[in-house]
Amino acid sequence: MRLVFAGSPSAAVPSLRLLRRSQHEVVSVITRADSPQGRRGVLTATPVAAEATNAGIPVIKANRLAGEATELVQGLDADLGVIVAYGALVRQPLLSAPRLGWINLHFSLLPRWRGAAPVQRAIMAGDDVTGATVFQLVPELDAGDIYGRMTETIGAHQTTGHLLNSLAGSGAELLLRVVDALADGSARAEPQVGEMTLAPKLTIADGDIDWREPATAVHAMIRGVTPEPGAFTSIDGARLKILETAVARDRAQLQPGEVQFVDREVLIGTSTEPLSVITVHPAGRKAMDAASWWRGRPGADLTTLATMTPERTK
Incomplete structure (x- = not known):
């Protein structure tokens, strides 16, 4: 399939890397604009932008998926959009631009910890287990039907950095399995079941x-x-x-x-x-x-x- 990938931080890089090495074609990457980093405030590309540039994949830099970014994606004739920690919501008309819409790799066991900081909130709440979920993107926050999930035990001394690094790798493998299943028509999605909790961004x-x-x-x-x-x-x-x-x-x-x-x-x-x-x-x-x-x-x-x-x- 022809894929559009949206992501920004280092946690999204394993997914992009695995997809671009698969049988599918990543035709474009959307990521957030360069931002000041370090004490000197040097403008720096996101880790996803750096990975895509090194791989020769066209990059769209936008902090909001609207206007010109939407028009560019609409012209790509993509089969599927894939989003991993991009950092902004996908709304119509972009949501329905790819033939199969968008799927999202989210680092929690949905519907637990919907939102921007699921790994952080899971650890802070004292959860023993977390994981990753691939679901169909819908207008409501992290509320779409689930294509697949995996679980992982939270270690007693694991930090968010350690756990997110682990989930980024195992979640990328889950994501590719779902993309393959969507390509061959075997994918089946089920509604989210369980108590919903929110994971707002940390300050x-x-x-x-x-x-x-x-x-x-x-x-x-x-x-x-x-x-x-x-x-x-x-x-x-x-x-x-x-x-x-x-x-x-x-x-x-x-x-x-x-x-x-x-x-x-x-x-x-x-x-x-x-x-x-x-x-x-x-x-x-x-x-x-x-x-x-x-x-x-x-x-x-x-x-x-x-x-x-x-x-x-x-």
């Missing part, structure tokens, strides 16, 4: 740690916002990013936000067990192990208090 505020929550909830929240937007707290009047933690079940309970350095281990209290802080990223410095950061603080006491930003205090 910086979602990374502000509330140490008054239980240890397991704080640990899950930190994993869910890593690497973006990142978990942080305020200590010694400065912001500190927390990159990696573990629940310290064998340690005595501390007051929420209380910090102790015990046996070369940085512990921060929650409403239950303390968290062992493994890796941090101090402002203006590189990421480092928490013990080295603590020992390097000038005039540091053995115990201090990790304060919370005003907007998160109760």
Whole structure:
């Protein structure tokens, strides 16, 4: 079949790579426009744009699938549109432009976690299992009938970055199986069944740690916002990013936000067990192990208090 592929981040690259190496033809790629990256704000193409350019596939750069982008797709005589984490909604008339419409690879077990941040929300909610779903795109958000799905266990220490990387690979294989089935006429779609939950896009505020929550909830929240937007707290009047933690079940309970350095281990209290802080990223410095950061603080006491930003205090 002639395919149009829409996607932007690195999580969409395995799907594009697998499709362009298949029996099908990716006739064009749609991705978001170049955006400023890094401290210098250098305009940089999306990972999908870079992959498509290297493969010699024509690229349409658009932050909204309307106007000129729609007209370009309508002129491609495509059999199927495939979307993986593009970053915007597909609406009519583009929705019906390909002969078979559009299918979407979504990184959750729909109808659980419809929306922009399904992997992040699954981890933050403490889910044990997630997966990927390929469904028919419809005007309603992530509500179309399902062609296929796969499941994956969420590891106790997996971050969003780790889990999304894994799902991107296994999800790409699922996607190709569905595309093949649509091509030979064997694909069958079934309505979504189960409780619907929403996964709105994360903001910086979602990374502000509330140490008054239980240890397991704080640990899950930190994993869910890593690497973006990142978990942080305020200590010694400065912001500190927390990159990696573990629940310290064998340690005595501390007051929420209380910090102790015990046996070369940085512990921060929650409403239950303390968290062992493994890796941090101090402002203006590189990421480092928490013990080295603590020992390097000038005039540091053995115990201090990790304060919370005003907007998160109760």
